[in-house]
Amino acid sequence: MFDLWLTPWRATLSLTAATLETMMAAQKSMAMLAPMGTVEPVTENKLRDAFHVAADVNLRRWEDTAGAIQNLPNWYHEMNRMPGNLMTDWFDAARRAPKA
Numbered sequence: 603m604f605d606l607w608l609t610p611w612r613a614t615l616s617l618t619a620a621t622l623e624t625m626m627a628a629q630k631s632m633a634m635l636a637p638m639g640t641v642e643p644v645t646e647n648k649l650r651d652a653f654h655v656a657a658d659v660n661l662r663r664w665e666d667t668a669g670a671i672q673n674l675p676n677w678y679h680e681m682n683r684m685p686g687n688l689m690t691d692w693f694d695a696a697r698r699a700p701k702a
Contacts, residue, residue, distance in 0.1 A: 613670060616666060616670070620662075620663050620666060623659060623662075624659050624660075624663065627655050627656060627658075627659040628656065628659075630655060
């Protein structure tokens with residue numbers, strides 16, 4: 603039960619760390635393109651390196667997202683295995699129940 607309470611906190615902490623890492627990677631890749639005090643043209647190699655840094659961070663974020671989804675409780679995954687119209691039919695039946 604305690605783990606259930608910590609899950610949102612861990613998710614927020616993970617998201618904050620991921621955002622910080624992404625922003626630092628973006629800053630680093632931009633700094634690689636045009637170092638301070640220089641007016642050098644952007645070369646293909648610098649642009650490729652910046653793209654690879656951003657792509658690596660993006661893949662790590664998707665890996666974290668997949669891990670978070672996989673670690674959700676079993677009842678959450680059961681809802682995804684239900685027929686598509688089950689929840690809408692249940693909701694419609696509850697909303698359209700005859701009023702006394």
